[in-house]
Amino acid sequence: MAKRRGSGPGPKKDAARGSRPAWWKVWLRRLVVWGGALALLGALALGTAVYFAARNIPSFTALMNSQNGQTIVVRARDGTEIVSLGPSYGEWLRSDEIPQVMKDAMVAVEDRRFYMHFGVDPIGLARAVLVSFRNDERVSATSTITQQLARNVFLNSNRSLDRKLREAVLAMALEAKFSKEQILELYLNKVYFGGGAYGIDSASRKFFSHSARDLSIGEAAIIAGLVKAPSRYAPTADVDAAVSRANVVLAQMRKYGAIGAAEADSVDVSAVKLKPEAGQNSIRYFTDWTLSQLDLLLPGGSFEPIEVWTTIDVGMQRAATAAIKSNAPKGAQGALVSLDRDGAVLAMVGGTDYVKSSYNRATEALRQPGSAWKLFVYLAALEAGYKPDDRVVDEPVTIGDWSPHNSGNSYAGEIDVRTAFAYSKNTVAAQLGNEVGFSTVASMARRFGISTPISTYPSMVLGTSEVRVIDLTRAFAAVQAGGQSVEPYGITKVTGANGEVLYEHEPSRSTQLVPDYIAAGMTDLLQTAVNTGTGRAAQIGRPVAGKTGTTSSNKDGWFVGFSSGITTGVWMGRDDARAVSGLSGGRAPAQAFAAYMRYAVKDRPVEQFETELTLPDWQLEPDDEWLYGDPGEEYYYVDEQGNLIEPGGRKRPQGPDFPIEGELPPQSPSAPGRPTPGSTQQAPQRGPAPPAASDDFLDRATGREEPQAQQRNRRPPAPGQTPFNEAFGN
Incomplete structure (x- = not known):
C-alpha cells in the first residue's frame, strides 16, 4: 500500500523542532539582556550623580x-554669662x-x-x-x-x-x-x-x-x-x-x-578615671523654662548662634537656692518663684537638686494651695462689699453635707474680717464663699491668672483645686500692683551673632482686675496675716504682706507674699504627695521666704503698703445699673449666670485651658467636701450668686481709661504660631 504524502514528521520538521530553544531559555536571555541594559543605565545614572556630588562637595579645609548645631549663650540681667548651651x-x-x-x-x-x-x-x-x-x-x-x-x-x-x-x-x-x-x-x-x-x-x-x-x-x-x-x-x-x-x-x-x-x-x-561632673546649679530650672519659649519668640527657626538676655538676678538666685535647701524638711522638695513689679522673674528654683531631678516644680507641678487659696475668697468678698473691719462669726457651720473645721477645732465667735483672714479661719472662709458664690470665687481665681481646673464644690474655698507655684505667685503680684494684672516673663531680648536684635520684650498690656481700693483692702488683710497671724515667721523687719497655706495631713506647705515691689511664692512637699511630718505653711515655707527676701530687698527702699479703703461716694448706695456690666467695655465682669466675661463681651472659654469643673481634683478620702463616688452634688447657693464686679463699677472706682493698642517690637509669628504674650494668657 502506497504511503500517504505528508504523513509522519519528516526529517526537515524534526530538524526544525529540535533546533527551537526552550521557552525558559528565551526569557532568561531577555532577562539578561534587559537586566544588563538597566544595570548599565543605573550605573551610568549613579556614576553621574556621584560625579556631580563630588564636584559640589566642599574642600577638605572647608x-x-x-x-x-547652634550655640546659645544665656545671660543674667546684669549681662554676665550664666550658661552656654549647644555644641x-x-x-x-x-x-x-x-x-x-x-x-x-x-x-x-x-x-x-x-x-x-x-x-x-x-x-x-x-x-x-x-x-x-x-x-x-x-x-x-x-x-x-x-x-x-x-x-x-x-x-x-x-x-x-x-x-x-x-x-x-x-x-x-x-x-x-x-x-x-x-x-x-x-x-x-x-x-x-x-x-x-x-x-x-x-x-x-x-x-x-x-x-x-x-x-x-x-x-x-x-x-x-x-x-x-x-x-x-x-x-x-x-x-x-x-x-x-x-x-x-x-x-x-x-x-x-x-x-x-x-x-x-x-x-x-x-x-577608667572619669572627670568629676560639675554640679548643675538650680539656675538650670530657669534656663530650661525660658529657652523652651524660643520657638514662640523666634518663629521660623535658625541655626545661627544667639544670646538670650534674661531677667534672672544671680545673687537672688543663689539666695533662693540656699533658702530652699536649708529649710526644706528632710525628704521633701521645694520650689520658689520671685517676681519683680512688672512680672520679671528674679529667681526660680524648681527643686532641691537639679542634678537628681530636673523636673521644674515651680512651673509644672500641680499642688493644692490650702489656705493660700483664700486670697480669692476674700477678694470676692471685698468686691461684694465686705470691708476688713466688718464683723463675721467664727462658729461651726454646715453647707449641704459639708462641715468645715478650724485648726484645733477652736472657734472665736464674733470677730472682724481682718482677724478671720489673719488666723485663717476655715469656717469664716466657708461662709463668705457660700455667700458670694463658689463660682464667683472660681471666676476671681481665673481673673487673677489661675489656668488649672477649679472645683466649685464648697470645699474649694480651702484650696482643694491644684495650682502651679508661678500662677499663684502671679496672683499675689497683681494684688501688690494695686489690682493690675502681672505677666511673668524671663527673656528681655534675643540677639544674633552680629548683635542684631531678633526679639525684644515689650511690656504686656495691663488689665485692671479689681479696683485699687479692693487691692488695698486685700493688702491690709495680707499684712495682718504676717504681723499677727499665721505668717509671723515671714517677717523681715520691713512691711510684708502674705498668706500661708497647709493642706490636709501636711502634704503641702505654702507661703506667698510681697514686700518692696518683689512678690515671692514658696511651696514645699513630697513629689509622691505623702505627708511630711511637721510641714505647715507658717513654718518652713515662711522661713524660706524670709531668708530669701532679706537678701532680695536689701538694696530697695522700705515701702509702706497702701491699705486705705477710700470708697467712692456713688458706691455707698448702688442701684441696679451698677450690678451688671456692659459687655462693650474693657473690664472683666461676671454675668447673671456667674460666667466670667472678657473685655469685648467674650465669654471666657470653659474648655481644657479654662475649665471650672464641678468635681474635686484627686485628694485624700477624708478631705472635707469630697462627694461620694458617682455623686453629682453641687454646692448649695443662697439665691443667685452676686457679680464679682461690673465694668461701670471698675471704671468709676479707678478712673481708668482704655489703653491704646501697643505694637510689639518683634518679628511676626509664623502662620499657626501663638505670639509670646498671648501664649501666656495676656
Whole structure:
C-alpha cells in the first residue's frame, strides 16, 4: 500500500523542532539582556550623580571649618554669662595626631570593612537584609562611617528612603574625593558624642579631662561606644551602661585583630578615671523654662548662634537656692518663684537638686494651695462689699453635707474680717464663699491668672483645686500692683551673632482686675496675716504682706507674699504627695521666704503698703445699673449666670485651658467636701450668686481709661504660631 504524502514528521520538521530553544531559555536571555541594559543605565545614572556630588562637595579645609548645631549663650540681667548651651568643639586633631587605638576602636565597632568598601558596604547590607528576612524584623542600621559622615555634615536624621539614597550617593562622592584617612579624620573630629561634645578631643576633655592625643585603650573604647546612643552610654549619665558598651567595643577590637587577647584581657574599663561632673546649679530650672519659649519668640527657626538676655538676678538666685535647701524638711522638695513689679522673674528654683531631678516644680507641678487659696475668697468678698473691719462669726457651720473645721477645732465667735483672714479661719472662709458664690470665687481665681481646673464644690474655698507655684505667685503680684494684672516673663531680648536684635520684650498690656481700693483692702488683710497671724515667721523687719497655706495631713506647705515691689511664692512637699511630718505653711515655707527676701530687698527702699479703703461716694448706695456690666467695655465682669466675661463681651472659654469643673481634683478620702463616688452634688447657693464686679463699677472706682493698642517690637509669628504674650494668657 502506497504511503500517504505528508504523513509522519519528516526529517526537515524534526530538524526544525529540535533546533527551537526552550521557552525558559528565551526569557532568561531577555532577562539578561534587559537586566544588563538597566544595570548599565543605573550605573551610568549613579556614576553621574556621584560625579556631580563630588564636584559640589566642599574642600577638605572647608569641611574642617564647618560646625554643627547652634550655640546659645544665656545671660543674667546684669549681662554676665550664666550658661552656654549647644555644641562644644575641642582641638582639631590631624590624622597622624589621633591615637591608632582610637581609629581601631571606631572602625571595629562602627564599620569593620571601612578600608575595603567604596562608601557603601554591599556585603554588610546583604547580610542585614538576610538577617531581617530570617528573623522577620526590620532591617537594622547598616550605615558605614562614610555614610554617617555624609549624614552628619550634609543631611538630617530622617529615616526616609529618599534620605538614605542621598546619603549613599554622598558617601560614594566623599570616597571619590577624599582618601580613607581624610574621611576618618573628618569623622572623628565631627561625630557627636553627647553632652554637646563634637569630636573626640571635646569628648575626651569632657569625660577624662585631657586631650584625645593621650587616650588609653579603655578611654578610646568608651568614646567609640558613645556613637550608637550618646545619651544612653554617656559615663556621666550611666557608668554601668558606658562600661558595658565599652566592653563590647573591646570584644570587637579583639575579634578583628586590632588588639591581642592578652591586651584585651588586661584592660579594666571600670577603672577608667572619669572627670568629676560639675554640679548643675538650680539656675538650670530657669534656663530650661525660658529657652523652651524660643520657638514662640523666634518663629521660623535658625541655626545661627544667639544670646538670650534674661531677667534672672544671680545673687537672688543663689539666695533662693540656699533658702530652699536649708529649710526644706528632710525628704521633701521645694520650689520658689520671685517676681519683680512688672512680672520679671528674679529667681526660680524648681527643686532641691537639679542634678537628681530636673523636673521644674515651680512651673509644672500641680499642688493644692490650702489656705493660700483664700486670697480669692476674700477678694470676692471685698468686691461684694465686705470691708476688713466688718464683723463675721467664727462658729461651726454646715453647707449641704459639708462641715468645715478650724485648726484645733477652736472657734472665736464674733470677730472682724481682718482677724478671720489673719488666723485663717476655715469656717469664716466657708461662709463668705457660700455667700458670694463658689463660682464667683472660681471666676476671681481665673481673673487673677489661675489656668488649672477649679472645683466649685464648697470645699474649694480651702484650696482643694491644684495650682502651679508661678500662677499663684502671679496672683499675689497683681494684688501688690494695686489690682493690675502681672505677666511673668524671663527673656528681655534675643540677639544674633552680629548683635542684631531678633526679639525684644515689650511690656504686656495691663488689665485692671479689681479696683485699687479692693487691692488695698486685700493688702491690709495680707499684712495682718504676717504681723499677727499665721505668717509671723515671714517677717523681715520691713512691711510684708502674705498668706500661708497647709493642706490636709501636711502634704503641702505654702507661703506667698510681697514686700518692696518683689512678690515671692514658696511651696514645699513630697513629689509622691505623702505627708511630711511637721510641714505647715507658717513654718518652713515662711522661713524660706524670709531668708530669701532679706537678701532680695536689701538694696530697695522700705515701702509702706497702701491699705486705705477710700470708697467712692456713688458706691455707698448702688442701684441696679451698677450690678451688671456692659459687655462693650474693657473690664472683666461676671454675668447673671456667674460666667466670667472678657473685655469685648467674650465669654471666657470653659474648655481644657479654662475649665471650672464641678468635681474635686484627686485628694485624700477624708478631705472635707469630697462627694461620694458617682455623686453629682453641687454646692448649695443662697439665691443667685452676686457679680464679682461690673465694668461701670471698675471704671468709676479707678478712673481708668482704655489703653491704646501697643505694637510689639518683634518679628511676626509664623502662620499657626501663638505670639509670646498671648501664649501666656495676656
